[in-house]
Amino acid sequence: MAYPGSRARHAEVPDSVVADREEVVVPRAGHEPVVVVSPAVYASSRETAYRLRGPAGVRRLLGANSP
CATH class of the missing domain: 3.40.1620 (YefM-like fold)
Known part of the structure; x- marks a missing residue:
């Protein structure tokens, strides 16, 4: 735009x-x-970035998408 x-x-x-x-x-x-961006999208992006700061957070996020 x-x-x-x-x-x-x-x-x-x-x-x-x-x-x-x-x-x-x-x-x-x-x-x-x-x-x-909407506040919800911004907050979600910030939360994801925070979780990806450490290996444990990465494992949790990757495990959340597994069946």
Whole structure:
């Protein structure tokens, strides 16, 4: 989504991010793009990163996906 488009649809972007649980990448001229994510997705990503910091956490996460 282009930055001018996101400004014009300012209220729609966060609503769609939360409802769809999908991130939106907002490119910015002359700057790095930013990513808008829902709080739930952000918290889940942080939790996963925390769990992957140690070998025991990695084993637990990999074991959670095993039958």
